[in-house]
Amino acid sequence: MKPREQLGGIYAASITAYDAGGRVDAAALQAVMERNLREGAAGFFVGGSSGECFLLTEAERIQVFEAAAAVRGRANLIAHVGAIGTGEAVRYAKAAMALGYDFCAATAPFYYGFSPKEVCSYYYAIAEASGAPVLIYNFPGNTHKEFDVANPDYIALFRSGAILGVKQTNYNLFQMERILNLNPDLIAFDGYDETMVAGQALGCIGSIGSTFNMMLPHYKKIFTLFDAGKRQEALALQHKANNCMEAMCRVGLIPAIKYELARQGYPVGDARAPFAPLNDEQKAYVDAVRARALAPEKRGAFFLPSLQGRKRRNGRQRPPDLAPGGLF
Template identity: 60%
Template sequence: MKGIYAASITPFDSDGHVNSTALVSLMEWNLKQGADGFFLGGSSAECFLLSEKERVETFEAASGLKDRTTLVAHIGAVSTGEAIRYAKEAKRLGFHHIAATPPFYYGFSARQVAQYYYDISAVVDMPVLIYNFPGNTNRPFDLANPDTQALFRSGAVLGIKHTNLNLFQMERIRHLNPALTVMNGFDETMVAGLALGADGSIGSTFNFMLPHYKKIYDTYLSGDREGALALQVKANNIMEALCSVGLIPAIKYVLTTMGIDAGIPRRPFLPLEDSQKIFLDQVLKENLEND
């Protein structure tokens, strides 16, 4: 895994059902824009608002692109058994990698969290990309804990999707095991993540501004760090605006204006108000560099 991966959304039709046709259209569009791969079924996809059947349905839709790009299935769940069911489906469908948030809600111990990953990996014979998103899961990793250290050094772990503003921790995880794949998970810290050794980025806003982030990535790798930072600032202006009105509803709105039938997010998310749409349109006009 390396480069720019879109954390794909889940489009819904007018009846609120998964719109597989729109999902494939979005992925095809992102491929033409230069996406290196796709992260299916994550936070951007409203994963924990989907039924088990719907999560598998999105995997099935995306699997048609498996011979043309790299596919990562997010299979995280609170229950180990449920996560394993998703992992089995992802493997059956030909996904190249699986990823999982740690189990949350019950305050599981570091040992229990580690065993969750060991169990998933053992059953499907695939290493797991740990989806580290403590802001949402409220499940941070303590790198001083022996069980956590053993987990990151084990063959059960492919690497980490580091959706955490603490980039020091990202570097320390790589330090624990230099063989790990490290993908930056917050779009707004991409340049900083690359500076600290990330192999690439997985991002929600890449759904509609992938060319902009591709420019950041290529500009940084070319050695023009000032140019990359200038593009990152513009991207962060957009991210700040998106978050101020609601990230998932905003991404779906913008995609719809660009011709992708994304639908509206699932409740309790609410669609944007007209004033919010006007605000976003202006911010995008001033900052987006998708050409």
């Protein structure tokens, strides 16, 4: 297990690339990862929500682990092994660790109303199978499973040594701070691109983000500036990133990321159905917002253009609503 000081930094929550026939395209995924390495990525979170994990077969999920393992030794690698069933998660964990991943992460088992004791047994089994502590992928907006930090089973889990820490994909950063308070050896990664500076302020050693696939240098600047104590500069860049994020969430986050990657010369296929690709109006909207948000600084308010038929944010909770055409 790598020491804590080697685990911090910016991690791309990798997409899954597909070829024209809808099959996993290892070469296209590796091309994006190589680009992110050149841009300064510390590591990759492989097979998570941005990778459409629950739309893949078991064989495809392992195929994605194999493809991403090409950067082993040049970046930290986290395998997301979450599943509804413990047996399936354990199989992913064993496969990933055999490929040389640094550690595994897992969403809580969802759909059924598993008790805290059952959820904890799932994490203990993954830790035993992987031979390393597990990063909890805390994503209650999608799993509908909250970690009650007052529950004795969860307290024991966080203090057990079976848990490395938490990827906090949850706007409730107070909960993250309370989890870290239970055990000083735990680490945390911010899991929402748009809350990076807030996560850093409350103790995150790194950030794992979906839009890092296609705008990693911008987020690396935010992270580095905040670490250097230049908080106002970091916050100004966070606002710019959030303008882009809000626009992409309005049209569908994962399809928008894949569209932007293709536009930048990295074709990775469309998101798998039932995700729908962006139409021409949505593409033009996202392009206009990104161009304006990332343009050289100008005084004055940023107004988000309107878009008819705004959609729910794909793959995660949607941020608080804003009126179309209103002040962003």
